Amino acid sequence: MTATLTAPAAAPPSPAGPRRKRRTLSPTLLAFVLVPLLVETLWVFWPALQGVYLSFTSWDGVSAATLVGFGNYAELFSDPTFGKAFLDTVLWLVLFGGLSAVGGLAMAMLLLKDRRGVGFYRAALFTPVVFSLVATALIWQAIYQPNGLVNTVLGAIGLDSWQHSWLSDANTALYAVIVPALWRQIGYIMVLYLAGLKGIDPTLYEAATVDGASKWQQFTKITLPQLSSVNSVVLSVIIIDSLRSFDVVWALTRGGPYHSSELLSTYMYSTAFQSLRLGYASALAVVIFVLAFGVILTYLVRAFRDADA
Amino acid sequence: MSRRPLRTGGYHLVAGGISLLWLLPIILVVVTSIRSFDDVAANGVGSLPHSFTLDNFGQAWVDGGEFQAMVNSLIVTIPAVIITLALGAISAFALSRYDLPFRRTVLLVMLAGNLLPPQILLVPVSKMAEMLGIYDTLGALIGVQIGFGLGFYTFVLYGFMRAIPNEIQQAAVIDGATPLQLFWRIILPLTRPALASLAALAFTWVFNDLLWSITVIRTDSKFPITSALLGLQGQYVSQWNVIAAGSVIAAIPTVAVFLRFQRHFVAGLALGAVK
Numbered sequence: 001m002t003a004t005l006t007a008p009a010a011a012p013p014s015p016a017g018p019r020r021k022r023r024t025l026s027p028t029l030l031a032f033v034l035v036p037l038l039v040e041t042l043w044v045f046w047p048a049l050q051g052v053y054l055s056f057t058s059w060d061g062v063s064a065a066t067l068v069g070f071g072n073y074a075e076l077f078s079d080p081t082f083g084k085a086f087l088d089t090v091l092w093l094v095l096f097g098g099l100s101a102v103g104g105l106a107m108a109m110l111l112l113k114d115r116r117g118v119g120f121y122r123a124a125l126f127t128p129v130v131f132s133l134v135a136t137a138l139i140w141q142a143i144y145q146p147n148g149l150v151n152t153v154l155g156a157i158g159l160d161s162w163q164h165s166w167l168s169d170a171n172t173a174l175y176a177v178i179v180p181a182l183w184r185q186i187g188y189i190m191v192l193y194l195a196g197l198k199g200i201d202p203t204l205y206e207a208a209t210v211d212g213a214s215k216w217q218q219f220t221k222i223t224l225p226q227l228s229s230v231n232s233v234v235l236s237v238i239i240i241d242s243l244r245s246f247d248v249v250w251a252l253t254r255g256g257p258y259h260s261s262e263l264l265s266t267y268m269y270s271t272a273f274q275s276l277r278l279g280y281a282s283a284l285a286v287v288i289f290v291l292a293f294g295v296i297l298t299y300l301v302r303a304f305r306d307a308d309a
Numbered sequence: 310m311s312r313r314p315l316r317t318g319g320y321h322l323v324a325g326g327i328s329l330l331w332l333l334p335i336i337l338v339v340v341t342s343i344r345s346f347d348d349v350a351a352n353g354v355g356s357l358p359h360s361f362t363l364d365n366f367g368q369a370w371v372d373g374g375e376f377q378a379m380v381n382s383l384i385v386t387i388p389a390v391i392i393t394l395a396l397g398a399i400s401a402f403a404l405s406r407y408d409l410p411f412r413r414t415v416l417l418v419m420l421a422g423n424l425l426p427p428q429i430l431l432v433p434v435s436k437m438a439e440m441l442g443i444y445d446t447l448g449a450l451i452g453v454q455i456g457f458g459l460g461f462y463t464f465v466l467y468g469f470m471r472a473i474p475n476e477i478q479q480a481a482v483i484d485g486a487t488p489l490q491l492f493w494r495i496i497l498p499l500t501r502p503a504l505a506s507l508a509a510l511a512f513t514w515v516f517n518d519l520l521w522s523i524t525v526i527r528t529d530s531k532f533p534i535t536s537a538l539l540g541l542q543g544q545y546v547s548q549w550n551v552i553a554a555g556s557v558i559a560a561i562p563t564v565a566v567f568l569r570f571q572r573h574f575v576a577g578l579a580l581g582a583v584k
Contacts, residue, residue, distance in 0.1 A: 025409070028488045032403035033415060036396040036459055043456020044422040047433035054432060061436070110324060117321060124328035126575070127335060130567040132517030134535045135556040138542060139338045142354045142549045149337060152355030183334065188578060195579035243426050247519040251539060268428045273524070278432050285429040296424045300417050303464065 051289075054282035061278050072283035082284070084259050085267040088174055092245060092263060096178050096185065097238035103182070104189025104234070109223075111190070112197050122194075126187040133184065137251030140180040141167065170260035173253050177261050181248045185241070189234055196230030197223070232302065239295045243288050264288050341553035342366065354549045365554035369541060373551065375558050377530055378537030382516055383562075385447050385533055389454040390511045394504060396455065397462030402492045404463070405470040406478060416467055423460030430457070431524050438525050449525040450533070454515050462507055465580050469503040470496055506577030509570040513563045534559045 055072055059065035076082045111122050128136060143149045144166040151163040166176040200223065208218050224231075246265040249255060255262035255270060264284060272281030340358050341349065348360040369375050400419070404412045430453075438449040473496060481491050497504075519535040526532055529540060538559050545551040567574050 026488055029403045029407055029409065032399040032488075032492075033409060033412075036400040036463065037415065037419065039396060040419055040422050040456050040459045043434065043453050044425065044430065044460075047430045047437060048422075048425060050433035050437075051429040107327070110327075115320075117324070121324045121328045123571075124331050127332065127564075127567075129578070130513060130563045131560050132519070132535050132538075132563070134517075134519050134538045135559050138538060138552055138556045139334045141542075142341060142553065143334060143337065145354050145547075145549070147353030147355060149333075149355035152353060180334075183331070187331075191575055191578045240424060240426070244428075247535075250519065251542070265426075265428055269431070269520075272432050282429075282432055285426070285431065288426045289429045292424070292426045296421055299424060300421055303417060303420055304413065306468070 048289075051282050051285055054279055055286045057279040057282075058277075059279040060276050065279060068279065072280045075280065076283060076287065081259050081262060081267060085255075085262040085264045088262055089242065089264045091174065092178065093239065093242040095175075096181055096245070097235075097242055099178075100182055100185040100189050101234055101238060103186040105193050105227075107186060107190040108193035108197055112194065122190075125190055128184040129187045129191075131184070133181075133247035134251045136180050136184055137248045140176075140183075141252055144176055167253055168257055170257050173257060173261040177249050177252050180252070181245065184248075189237075192230055192234055192237070193227070196227050200226045232298070236295050236299045240292060243292050264291075338553045338556055341549055342557045344550050346548055346550050349548075349550050362550075365550045366558065368545075368551050369555035369558055373541045373544060373555055374529065374532075374537055375534065375541070375555055378532050378534045379558070379562075381447060381531060381537075382533040382535075385450045385454065385522075386512060386515045389451045389458075389515050390508055392451075393455045393458045393462055393511060394508060397459055397466050397507075398497065398500065398504070399492070400459075400463045401466035401470050402496055403488075405467045406473075406491070406496065407488075416464060419460040420464045421460065423457065423464075427457065427520055431520070435524050444525060445527045445531065447526075447531060447533075450522055453521050453525065454518070457521075458511060458514070462511070465507060466500060466503055469500050473499050502573065502576075503580075505570060505573040506580060509566055509574040510577040512566050513574075516563055 054065065056067055056069060057065040058068045058071070107125055111118050111125070131139075145151075146163075146165050150166065154160065154162045164172060166172050204222050204226070205218055208222060213221065244265060245263060246269065249261055249263055249266050250269070253261045255266040259267075265288065268281050268284040268288065271277050271284060275281075337354075341354060342365055343361055343363065344358045345360040345362045345364075348358065352359060400415075403409060404416050409415075434453055435444065438444040438446075438452075441449075443449040443452070477495060477499075478491060481495055486494070516533075517535060518533075519539075522533045522536045523539075526536065529537075532540065538555055541555045542552055545555075
């Protein structure tokens with residue numbers, strides 16, 4: 001539905017050639033570009049560079065920062081909490097990312113056709129996207145309480161032995177936190193896939209049906225290949241969101257108990273603002289950045305193609 | 310012919326069941342928010358309600374400080390959304406409608422800034438806000454929200470503005486329009502759908518943000534609604550009726566925006582998804 005928004009199929013021909021107009025830069029136009037660029041430089045690019053610099057220092061935020069070279073990075077290797085946070089982030093990426101992609105696509109296919117009630121169903125799946133992750137987290141915290149909904153339901157169906165204090169058990173905390181994150185993300189991914197599915201030419205399916213292709217064949221041979229560009233966006237969104245994920249974990253467990261639900265982002269935050277080890281936290285942030293960097297580059301290459309089109 | 314109603318019924322059973330499951334947490338929080346503390350304490354958060362009261366909302370709103378927090382959130386969100394969109398619109402206009410040098414590079418650098426993980430900015434931004442003397446003020450929060458969102462809005466608006474036919478621009482230029490007039494009278498009005506989508510999205514993003522607000526704000530009375538909710542959770546430990554009421558209040562503005570701009574909102578989320 002928004003195909004033309006980001007990638008204008010027929011870009012206006014730029015006035016090239018020897019008698020090119022508007023060669024001189026008007027001050028207005030220059031300001032139009034420079035002011036936003038300066039704002040972003042002040043709040044994003046300059047701090048980002050400082051962040052990289054700080055990762056080579058030891059700093060408590062009060063006294064002067066001292067350069068320690070790669071000391072912080074060396075420490076990361078032998079820091080068991082970092083290892084735990086790293087593995088949890090990978091697990092988060094696989095579970096949160098994988099399930100939201102599969103769930104989002106499944107829901108989009110289920111709710112693709114316009115029929116009675118479909119608007120309501122879509123809105124229902126979509127509603128959590130509007131809530132803040134903090135509100136979401138508090139809702140789920142109530143659900144996970146010892147006398148909350150999950151345990152009530154388990155008790156009602158005779159599974160009393162499964163009852164649990166979900167968030168305070170190190171074995172279940174991370175999984176308990178993933179569920180609300182998924183509850184929210186699936187609706188978002190569904191919207192992306194709905195947009196993609198609507199863009200597929202229906203005659204492809206008609207032709208396939210005439211040729212006797214089964215539903216499964218149509219899915220693997222038409223739907224998935226046609227969705228390849230949406231898939232790459234979904235993949236980017238998932239990876240970037242996974243590395244950024246913070247709110248829901250922070251509100252539910254703050255990474256605990258005993259770092260059992262620690263992600264790189266929560267570990268970075270508590271190292272910086274609770275332990276006040278700003279240099280070490282910056283090194284953690286650089287690791288998160290480096291992990292995201294590949295995705296950012298891929299995303300930009302795609303954007304470059306689109307902008308070129 | 311006789312199989313159709315059966316299949317339709319099955320469809321509604323599956324889709325309706327999933328929808329109900331999806332709405333269940335929301336129903337639960339609304340129900341909890343109108344139950345009394347004694348009821349929740351005696352019967353558990355997961356039980357059916359045995360009481361009805363609206364006191365919880367008053368408690369969260371007044372004693373829990375949500376009124377102040379809501380004001381703070383709106384003070385941050387409204388200017389941040391307007392300024393980000395304004396800055397995004399002018400840069401997108403200049404980059405998309407004129408042959409500026411390095412325009413593609415500028416565009417992509419701006420987008421890259423938005424894709425950065427915010428964690429790498431947290432420490433420097435909080436220190437920079439201290440240096441500028443705006444640490445622990447809503448101004449710092451507005452600033453960082455603008456800076457961090459700008460790249461994405463510019464990118465989306467760029468795509469939108471590029472799709473506007475060149476003839477329109479040429480006609481206006483022949484009539485003697487300056488770039489400013491062209492922007493204000495022609496391009497901006499044509500970009501309204503995209504602006505509406507982005508505004509609805511940006512409102513929820515900024516309003517719902519937690520990470521930046523707990524990074525640059527320290528004083529409780531300056532907390533926006535998300536961090537105030539976390540405070541409520543500490544203040545009213547296991548008083549789920551009050552916490553639920555607080556969550557409901559915090560969700561009202563974004564739900565209102567969503568309901569009012571539903572079409573734009575959904576279109577906005579899909580922006581950039583479809584090549």
